Structures are given as C-alpha cells and as structure tokens.
Amino acid sequence: MTRDTPAAALETASAEDLRKLMSSVRYALWDFDGPICRLFAGLAASQVAREFIDLLKEGKQDEQLDLLPMTERLSKDPHAMLVTVARRHPNSDRIVKLEEWLTGREIAAAHSAFRTPHAKEVIQAWGNLGVQLAVSTNNSARAAARYLAAEGLDCFFPHIYGRTHDLSLMKPHPHTLLLALDAMGADPSETLMLGDASTDYTAAQAADVPFLAYADTFHKVEEFHQKGVEPSRIVRSLKDVRDVLSSQN
Numbered sequence: 001m002t003r004d005t006p007a008a009a010l011e012t013a014s015a016e017d018l019r020k021l022m023s024s025v026r027y028a029l030w031d032f033d034g035p036i037c038r039l040f041a042g043l044a045a046s047q048v049a050r051e052f053i054d055l056l057k058e059g060k061q062d063e064q065l066d067l068l069p070m071t072e073r074l075s076k077d078p079h080a081m082l083v084t085v086a087r088r089h090p091n092s093d094r095i096v097k098l099e100e101w102l103t104g105r106e107i108a109a110a111h112s113a114f115r116t117p118h119a120k121e122v123i124q125a126w127g128n129l130g131v132q133l134a135v136s137t138n139n140s141a142r143a144a145a146r147y148l149a150a151e152g153l154d155c156f157f158p159h160i161y162g163r164t165h166d167l168s169l170m171k172p173h174p175h176t177l178l179l180a181l182d183a184m185g186a187d188p189s190e191t192l193m194l195g196d197a198s199t200d201y202t203a204a205q206a207a208d209v210p211f212l213a214y215a216d217t218f219h220k221v222e223e224f225h226q227k228g229v230e231p232s233r234i235v236r237s238l239k240d241v242r243d244v245l246s247s248q249n
C-alpha cells in the first residue's frame with residue numbers, strides 16, 4: 001500500500017457480502033497455488049527459474065535467445081517463462097520436454113509447500129456442507145493431487161484439472177473450469193471460483209462462474225480492483241470465508 005492509496009481502493013468483502021455470495025454455492029472450484037498453498041515455498045520459484053534457463057542452454061546462443069529473450073529471463077517465475085517459450089514456438093518439441101520438467105519440479109515442491117492459512121478449514125467446512133469441490137489449476141494436476149493427499153484433503157477433491165502439454169488451454173482460458181463443471185454436473189450459477197490471480201477471474205468470467213478473489217496482499221487487492229472485481233468479491237484472508245461457513249454449519 002502506498003501513502004496515496006485511497007482507503008476505498010482497499011475495500012474488501014464484509015461478512016454480509018460473503019453470506020449472500022455463499023448461500024447458494026453448491027460447487028466450488030479452487031485454484032491451487034495461492035488459495036490452497038504456496039507451492040514454491042521450500043523450493044524457491046527463483047531457483048526453479050534459474051534451472052529452467054539452464055535447460056535452455058542447448059544449441060546456439062541466438063537460438064536460446066529466440067526461445068526466451070533476455071528481458072524475460074529476469075522473471076523469477078518459471079510458469080511465465082514456459083508460457084513465453086510456448087507463445088514464441090508453439091509447436092516445438094522442447095515445449096513438451098520443458099512442461100514435463102516443470103511438472104517434476106512442481107511435484108517435488110508439493111512436499112515443501114506452505115499451507116495457505118485457513119484453507120484446510122474452508123475445504124472441510126464446505127465438504128461438511130455437501131458442497132462439491134474441484135481444483136482448476138495452471139500447475140500440474142499431479143502436483144496438486146500429491147499435496148492434497150499429503151494433507152489428508154484428497155477425499156474432498158475427486159476432480160483435479162491442471163496444465164497439459166497444450167499451454168494455450170491454461171487460464172485465462174476456461175478449459176479446466178469447464179472440465180470440472182462438466183465432471184460435477186454443476187450449474188455455473190451455483191458454483192464459485194476461488195482464485196488469487198487475474199487469470200482466474202478472466203477464466204471464471206468466460207465460464208459464467210461467480211468469482212471470489214483471495215488477495216493476501218494490498219498489491220493484490222489493488223490489482224483485483226483495477227481488473228474490475230467488486231470489493232464484495234475480495235477477501236484478504238480465508239478466515240473470513242471460514243467464519244461465514246461455520247455459521248452455516
């Protein structure tokens with residue numbers, strides 16, 4: 001938050017907003033990295049990004065730079081790097097190899113991921129209320145499944161949809177949301193997507209699914225405001241969601 005940030009720009013949902021939003025929810029779609037856990041916590045994303053660049057160091061230097069320009073290499077986000085390479089060379093065999101490599105790193109990271117505060121309680125509370133849950137993630141579905149099993153939460157998530165070799169189907173494309181809706185036989189109007197990125201919001205809009213933003217920093221709150229997300233659809237902590245669900249139990 002800057003000194004000049006107006007208070008209105010940081011408004012988030014009240015308990016009453018959340019009660020109204022969640023009263024008709026029968027299905028919930030979860031983004032994985034953010035709302036459920038911080039995947040690259042023990043294994044830092046910046047380290048994986050460096051390893052990603054090392055993988056590109058095959059072939060001539062001009063070919064390497066063609067795959068991923070120098071400016072993009074400053075990013076510490078291996079996901080963003082993979083998407084850039086795929087955008088520049090959509091049909092390259094190297095995309096498949098890089099995607100599989102990143103999947104391996106995500107599965108390894110699942111062992112040392114940090115739990116998102118109160119996520120487990122929200123998952124259990126929704127489960128107890130009979131709300132059906134699914135994961136819609138840009139990470140590997142196998143990494144999400146590994147984390148959820150280790151946390152004893154796999155029983156709540158029979159449907160986990162993640163990244164495939166076709167990176168054009170990653171969010172903001174609604175592909176994984178539509179797969180989850182179809183698998184659950186869910187009516188989008190009775191579904192809620194919980195995500196921490198603007199790509200989650202865009203994907204939810206494309207699938208006609210109401211959206212709740214998890215924004216654990218002021219920067220993210222501002223980002224969602226700028227994207228047009230109503231303050232009544234933004235929470236700073238999943239504790240707010242848990243408290244409303246507890247009162248429904």
Ligand SMILES: [Mg+2]
Pocket residue numbers: 031032033034035195196197
């Ligand atoms: Mg996320």
